[in-house]
Amino acid sequence: MTHPRPTLADVAAEAGVSVSTASLAFSGAGPIASATRDRVLAAATRLAYAGPNPLGQQLRSGRSGIVGVVVGDRLRRSFRDPVSTQMLDGLAQALSEQSLGLLLVPSEAGEVPPLLRHTAMDAAVVVLANGPDDGVVLALTRRGIPVVSVEGEIGDDPARPGSATVNVGIDDRGGTELLVRELTLLGHRRFGVVSLPWGHDRRLGQPDADAGTRAGYAHTRRRLAGIADAGVVPDLVVETPASLVEHGRSAGHQILDRPDRPTAVVALSDLLASGVVLAARELGLRVPQDVSVAGFDGIELPWLAPDVLTSVRQPLADKGRLAGEAAVELAAGRPVTGTVLPVELQLGTTTGPPPAG
Amino acid sequence: MTHPRPTLADVAAEAGVSVSTASLAFSGAGPIASATRDRVLAAATRLAYAGPNPLGQQLRSGRSGIVGVVVGDRLRRSFRDPVSTQMLDGLAQALSEQSLGLLLVPSEAGEVPPLLRHTAMDAAVVVLANGPDDGVVLALTRRGIPVVSVEGEIGDDPARPGSATVNVGIDDRGGTELLVRELTLLGHRRFGVVSLPWGHDRRLGQPDADAGTRAGYAHTRRRLAGIADAGVVPDLVVETPASLVEHGRSAGHQILDRPDRPTAVVALSDLLASGVVLAARELGLRVPQDVSVAGFDGIELPWLAPDVLTSVRQPLADKGRLAGEAAVELAAGRPVTGTVLPVELQLGTTTGPPPAG
């Protein structure tokens, strides 16, 4: 209180050495007599000096040791979704292994949080960036901060070579194609689709052959495109405002509570799919005897037990880890290339042949 | 590439003014002719100068604008639990309203992450601190960083006035007492308890009258104590390794799959309780006719529909928001006092009178 926090200069004075020598005692970069070091450290504890002030180091080195992570949409929603959280977990691990800090930046859809303009960071990871023209990405690149986008579409376009922005994602398109082909092999012809949000600007989806080409969110678009790749035109596409069980449930009602209901429902996320399963149960439909339900992501859904959802498993933690490692490289000024991780079909108990007749 | 990033000095030179004037143009602190400001800003855009380097500002001001948030246990687990995430959401909002950054620091149980030693922060929020002797809290206070603990026990002891560490929590103890009294009023006499982890060092719980006094995690201890306050000694207490549905489910089996099973099961979290409900269903027991189940937290459990869990609702977002606001105050050097938020009994459809006989 009475005294301001001691600085390296105070410690040096107390130990009777120069500031530069005191610095050496802490950093260990450069030759120093062990007796001298001990004297400095002793002086430090005497003054309750807790080590070099990071602010000074940061200014000198030009690095903050911090990576910003921009999670799209409200924080609460991102957190509620195991898909985000498992990815963030991998990301956090990769960063903390390199002793980089993870600055969590929540961002309302389409907004550019002031934090992004004024906070020091060596690199940033943006989840679900709307391409290189995304306001968030622009604000960062203008500041010269390299950006890793996760599940965005930067990097889809190899026409931007030396760019400091790079994308890490999964084979969304191949995933849904694989899944839908499997369902058609089982005999399904009439499909309902429960879609993830299409973009910041929401509108209700229509059954539409080229729906997949219009979604603003790249991963939604890719997953829809995969369905088309499998040669399927869904009878009905319902867009949901977020990947949450309750939205899946109401979409499920919308799709299944009609006489000409489809025999298979493909949801673009597991949370949505599990909502559809609940809806089916509530309507007295047996899964998979009356209707097949499939999801995407491959997360664990303990409350669905004993059912196991048919889904497309993506390596969530690996995706996060890779994004983290890319951010580490970019923060260090080294170049990085994007990645597309493979996905895997995971057959559960919620899909089967369509009902006879 | 060829040129290093421009600095304020470069901009000043380009605009033909002094550095101090250029600074004024950006900060607006102090008188400046609007013509001059425009010249400076024009020069800035010409040089692609994106605004003052935060590192310089931070050193000068002595503030980093960052609040560290230490989430106990693995990140993944914290994220998976809506209780943590809703709290974090409130926290993030409070911080971002003051333009403070949220540095997420994952911490294995009992470890002190290196980030805490070397990263600049103006204040820290520690979730589930094991009292003022917690290694994490010690490391922070040694550095002179004020600490807000959430659901810890700092501040339980009013013998530490003027301390820079303060606690924000809820009335755990009153909550379970209220709940259990209600159950005894309904006629229940034989209770099973599914407990949250007791502390970093885990061991299986025994039916034990003073179990509540031994738990290392303060909130677990308080909730157990509340049960005793209601005059109930549980037949069986099962400790779980984490607040997850699957752990609740296996604990539920353990408690309910026996001839002398209790008529009511109190779980110390809603996720655990919903696992118990699943276990009961799997064992062919009707809830609440055969067994009553209650939880704690008051989160939404869409997949339990149409059942609604009887629980103790705590104001999660408010708790986070309060912790955030406390951190803001402490970061600004102003004193703060701790808070204990009230909870509320929320009767659902999972509790009723015990079965006759």
Add this chain to the structure above:
DNA sequence: GCTGGTGGTCGAATCGATTCGACCATGACG
């Protein structure tokens, strides 16, 4: 005995901004 290398220490410059005090010119007021 002289030279060259080296371990150890120090002084001073540097990182990029903010801010205090000085300074100048202009306009108002007595």
Add this chain to the structure above:
DNA sequence: CGTCATGGTCGAATCGATTCGACCACCAGC
């Protein structure tokens, strides 16, 4: 017409560290 207040600008000090180059002393080798 002189003085005072003030708007506007600048120079220099400061924040807390790191690091380069200089310097000194000591020892080994020739």
